[in-house]
Amino acid sequence: MFAKRTNWNLAPNRLSEALAVYRAAGKPLLDLTVSNPTECGFEYDRSAILNALSNPAALSYEPNPKGLESARRAVAGYYAERKDEVSIEDIFLTTSTSEAYSYVFRTLCDPGDELLIPSPSYPLFDFLADIQDVKLARYPLLYDHGWQIDFHALEQAITPRTRAVIVVHPNNPTGHFAKQAEIAKLNSICSAREIAIIADEVFLDFALDGSRAASFAANRGAPTFTLSGLSKISGLPQMKAAWLIAGGPQQWKSEAVARLEVIADTFLSVNAPVQLAMPKFLGQRHAFRKQVISRVRRNLAELDRQLAKQKACARLTVEGGWCVVLRVPATRSDEDLAIGLLTTQGVSVHPGHFYEFASAGYLVVSLITPERVFAEGTTRLLSSM
Numbered sequence: 001m002f003a004k005r006t007n008w009n010l011a012p013n014r015l016s017e018a019l020a021v022y023r024a025a026g027k028p029l030l031d032l033t034v035s036n037p038t039e040c041g042f043e044y045d046r047s048a049i050l051n052a053l054s055n056p057a058a059l060s061y062e063p064n065p066k067g068l069e070s071a072r073r074a075v076a077g078y079y080a081e082r083k084d085e086v087s088i089e090d091i092f093l094t095t096s097t098s099e100a101y102s103y104v105f106r107t108l109c110d111p112g113d114e115l116l117i118p119s120p121s122y123p124l125f126d127f128l129a130d131i132q133d134v135k136l137a138r139y140p141l142l143y144d145h146g147w148q149i150d151f152h153a154l155e156q157a158i159t160p161r162t163r164a165v166i167v168v169h170p171n172n173p174t175g176h177f178a179k180q181a182e183i184a185k186l187n188s189i190c191s192a193r194e195i196a197i198i199a200d201e202v203f204l205d206f207a208l209d210g211s212r213a214a215s216f217a218a219n220r221g222a223p224t225f226t227l228s229g230l231s232k233i234s235g236l237p238q239m240k241a242a243w244l245i246a247g248g249p250q251q252w253k254s255e256a257v258a259r260l261e262v263i264a265d266t267f268l269s270v271n272a273p274v275q276l277a278m279p280k281f282l283g284q285r286h287a288f289r290k291q292v293i294s295r296v297r298r299n300l301a302e303l304d305r306q307l308a309k310q311k312a313c314a315r316l317t318v319e320g321g322w323c324v325v326l327r328v329p330a331t332r333s334d335e336d337l338a339i340g341l342l343t344t345q346g347v348s349v350h351p352g353h354f355y356e357f358a359s360a361g362y363l364v365v366s367l368i369t370p371e372r373v374f375a376e377g378t379t380r381l382l383s384s385m
Contacts, residue, residue, distance in 0.1 A: 005130050018339045019348060030377035031348045032365040035322065037235035040368050042291050044235070045284060052277035060272075065265035067093025067243075067275055074279040075243050078233075084218040090253065092244045092260055093270045097202055098128060100227045100244040104198055105132040107259050108163040115198070116157055116165045118149070120325075120355040122172045137162070138356070146317045147176035151185055158189075164196040164225075165189075169216065170203050173325055173355050173364045175318035177213050187221030196223040196248075202232040203321040205289050208296060213320065216247070223248040223256070232322075234281050235288040241274045241281070296322065296367040299374045306378055312385040322368045325352070328385055330361030338363065345380040 012020070022029065034040055066072060072088040079086040094100040109115070111133035117125050119138040129136045139154035141147050154165065165186065170177045178186070190197050199216035207213045217226040229242025246256045274281075303315060303324065316325040328337065334351030341347045352362025369377070 005133060008127075008130070013335070015335055015338050015342070015351065018342055022342055022346075028346055029348055030346055030373050030380065032369055032374065032377045032381070033348050033350050034366050034369050036237065037232075037288070037292070037368060038238065040295075041370050042235060042288065045287070048280060049236070049277075049284065052280035053273050055273065055276040057276055058273040062272070063265075063268050065261045065268065066091060067270055068272070071241075071270075071275040071278040072243075074282050077279075078282055078285075079215065079217050082212060082215060084215050086217050086245055086247075090246045090257060092246075092264050093275060094229075094242045094244055094264075095240045095269045096231070097200065097227045097229050097242045098124070099269065100225075100229075100242055101128050101198075102132055103244060103260055103263050104164070104196075104225045104227075105129070105134050106263055107256060108196060109134045112161065113163045114159060114161045115163060116154060118166065118168060118171060120171070120174055120352070120357050121168060123354060123356070125166070135161075139165070140358075141171065141174060141176060143174075143316060146319075147171070147174050149178070149182050149185075151182075151189070155189060158193055158195070162193070162195055164198045166198045166200065167216070168200045170207075170213070170320035172203060172321055173323035173350075174316070175208075175321045175323065175325075177207065177319050180214065183214065183216070183219070184221070187219070190222035196225060199224060199226045201226060201228045204228065205233055205285065206292060206296070206322065207320040208293065208300070208318065210293070217245050219247050220249065223252050225256075230278070230281050233289075234285040235292070236281055236284070239274050239277070239281060241270060241278060292322070292368060295371065298371055299367045299369065300324065302371070302375050303378055306382055310382055310385070313382055318367075322366055323364055324367055326363045326365065326381075328361055328363055330359065332360070334360050334362060341381060341384060345384055347377045347380050349381065 071093055072091040075091050076086050076088050114135045114137055116137050116139050118141050137157045139157050140150045142150050167178055186197055204213055216224055224247040226245040230239050231237040246253050312329055314327045318324050334353050338349050338351040341349055350364040
C-alpha cells in the first residue's frame with residue numbers, strides 16, 4: 001500500500017547501532033561529528049533573536065508566494081554586501097534548502113529525469129531525489145594537492161534526460177570552492193547542453209582564508225538556481241528559513257520565475273514571524289561567522305600540530321565549510337574503523353563511505369566541535385592508527 005519511492009532500507013547501519021549501544025551505556029563520548037551550531041557553545045544575541053520574533057505585524061496574514069518583501073529585501077541586501085546584484089523579484093523564500101531543492105526539481109524534472117551531483121558529497125541528495133521521482137548520476141571531484149571538478153567525467157555523465165548539474169559551493173565535506181575557471185566551464189557546458197546549474201551555497205560565508213568567495217547568485221552565463229539560508233549563514237537552523245534565487249539568461253529566468261511562483265503559491269510554507277525577523281536574523285551572521293572561522297582555524301591548527309608528530313595520517317586541503325577529511329591507513333573498512341574508534345576510544349567520527357568516497361582510508365570530522373573535545377578526540381584518534 002506504500003509508494004515505491006519510499007521503499008528505503010530503514011534499518012540502522014552498524015555504526016548507528018554501535019553508537020546507540022554506546023550512548024545507552026552512559027559512557028562519555030567525544031563527538032567529532034557535531035554539526036548543529038546551537039549545540040556547539042557559540043554565543044548568540046538571545047535578546048535580539050527573541051525580540052525579532054515578537055513583531056506585531058505577524059498578527060496579520062499577507063500571503064505572497066515569493067515571501068514577504070521585507071524579508072526578500074534583506075536577502076538581496078546580503079548579496080549586495082557581497083557586491084552581487086540580485087532582484088527581490090527573483091528570490092523565493094522557503095523553509096529550508098531541502099524544500100528549495102524540491103521546488104527546483106519539480107520545476108525542471110519530469111519523473112525519471114536526471115540530475116548530476118558531485119562525489120564526494122552529502123548523502124541527503126538521494127532522499128531528495130527519490131521523493132521527487134528524480135534519478136541521480138555522479139560526477140567526481142578529484143584530489144591532487146586540492147580538489148577540482150573532473151569535467152571530462154561530468155560531460156560523459158550527461159544524457160538526454162539530464163536537467164541540471166548540482167554544485168555544492170563549498171562542497172560538504174571536502175570544502176572545495178568552485179573556482180572562476182570552473183564556473184566559466186560549467187556555464188559553457190550547461191548553456192550548450194541547455195541544462196541548469198543548481199548551486200548550494202549554505203557554507204559560502206565560511207572561506208577559511210578570509211576571502212569573499214564568488215556566489216552563483218548573479219550568474220548570467222547559464223540557467224542557474226542558487227540556494228542558501230539561515231541555518232548555516234546565521235547559525236539558526238531552528239528558524240527554518242532559506243531562499244532560492246533564479247538567475248541566468250533573462251527569457252529563461254522569466255519562465256522559471258513564473259513556474260516557481262505557482263509551486264510556491266501552492267504551499268505558502270514560510271511563517272510570518274520568521275519572515276519578519278529575517279533582517280535581524282541576517283544581521284546576526286557577522287558575529288556568528290567570526291566565531292565559527294576562529295574556532296575552525298584553531299581546530300585546524302591543533303590538528304596540524306598533532307599530525308606533525310606522526311606519519312600514518314594526513315588531512316586533505318580544505319578551503320571552506322565546517323568539515324575536514326582525514327586520510328588514514330586503509331587497513332579495514334572506514335565503517336569498521338569508525339566503530340573501533342567508538343568502542344575502544346570513545347570517539348565518534350564519520351566514515352568516508354557516508355559521503356561516497358570511492359575507496360577506504362578516509363574519515364570526516366567536524367571543525368566546529370568545541371575545542372577541548374576536538375583536541376582530545378583527535379589525540380585519541382591518531383594514537384590508535
